Amino acid sequence: MTRATPKLQPYSQECNDCPIRHRAVCARCEPDELDLLEQIKFYRSFEAGQTVVWAGDKMDFVASVVTGIATLSQTMEDGRRQMVGLLLPSDFAGRPGRETSPYDVTAATDLVMCCFRKKPFQDMMLRTPHIGQRLLEMTLDELDAAREWMLLLGRKTAREKIASLICIIARRDASLQLRASDGQLRFDLPLTREAMSEYLGLTLETVSRQMSILRKEGLIVTEGKRQIIIPDFDRLLEETGDDSDGGFLV
């Protein structure tokens, strides 16, 4: 085992295709509470590129990502776009107590979400305080992630931004189990260059160029268009500008 190992322990993830094991909601639920949740839940599927909700639209459910990736983004009048969140499987979207979504929610890949109608979900929150507590914890995590991302957006170079993003996705990607015994790390980069650029506050050309540079330097290896291999996670981590143990992002 390489010394990279501890840095790849991430994230309590607990949504094995959903039979209600969302880390968001029910980590501490009693069976009867799970029954209740079961009654108000339903699934929705989206194709890559489809919009789940537009900013400002009514969003009458909260949801947990089952498979695929969703993005949260904001758009300025003139079309400049900034992604403000990335939802990977087991992540939670939507906010009790709010009528509308302040962001566009978009399916970055094919996407399945497990939704709960908002009204009954909120009623349930009132009766089941630990759900609210769970939600507070999660929201605090998201806030930390958002603020870490502010540091990235405000102060990191393009190269550091790319390295950070790759490390973060690697850290969270479920398929990191597919890690080869030699310490290499292989996974799917599920974002287009454009999506990456929207997340990082760059242009897609700059993303492409920096990826090429990292590739030439051997920090990453690409296979096909989306497979990425990280030969040495630690070495890549050094390029993020973060202090040793990396962020707690996304």
Place this chain on the structure above:
Amino acid sequence: MTRATPKLQPYSQECNDCPIRHRAVCARCEPDELDLLEQIKFYRSFEAGQTVVWAGDKMDFVASVVTGIATLSQTMEDGRRQMVGLLLPSDFAGRPGRETSPYDVTAATDLVMCCFRKKPFQDMMLRTPHIGQRLLEMTLDELDAAREWMLLLGRKTAREKIASLICIIARRDASLQLRASDGQLRFDLPLTREAMSEYLGLTLETVSRQMSILRKEGLIVTEGKRQIIIPDFDRLLEETGDDSDGGFLV
């Protein structure tokens, strides 16, 4: 009254020098609950520039700003700094359920905070669910603000950043009551150029230059070093890049 008026209605602020009227905590508290809070609260004062807690340090209280301004910021190994939050009077800092602060908390001006020891505060949260709910709402607000700030950091020009910051502070500054009858808006800019640059992801020189430009264009007027007058709030708002009704930031 100018048409700017509606855009200047901000923010439920409710901490009139603290006899426990924190919007964070006790908007819905019963008298006996207030008594409890009263027992675990204490005040702390800081001079401008002093550090309240360092990132990573233990923070065994939560607190609400009574007077002055505090900043939250993150620092990279090599010293690059990014402010990730600005706490104005009535804002809340600290997170139940977390041992340490992930950010430096610094007094930007002389500062008085009303603190609650964390342990008893958490106990109280468990017994008084609406405090937890309140905290969830607030945290969601902060998350929205952080994400709006991500848009600013990732996509706005220096000029737009400055205009945004000024509008936001104007909107929140208590002394906006001091608004002259002619629709002018006069208030105190409580941040140094350096603090502004740390917040906006710029250098202090760029901040200074852009301020000068806005001044020459008559969008703002300065008086002494810190007083700012906005002759026409709407006109400045147009420079922020935001859509008409502005953000909900800070």
Place this chain on the structure above:
DNA sequence: CATGTCAGTTGATCTACATCAAAGTGGACG
């Protein structure tokens, strides 16, 4: 098998902001 489309790469050039450096300014304090 030509044809179109879409994501990605690469190159040439431009520009907004950073960087380095030097004056200026106001207000606190002897």
Place this chain on the structure above:
DNA sequence: CGTCCACTTTGATGTAGATCAACTGACATG
């Protein structure tokens, strides 16, 4: 009332990343 110091402004120059534009390669589709 001078003078000192922290803050601010302004200028000259450098550069990372944006912008504009052309090209590639992997597919689908008729």
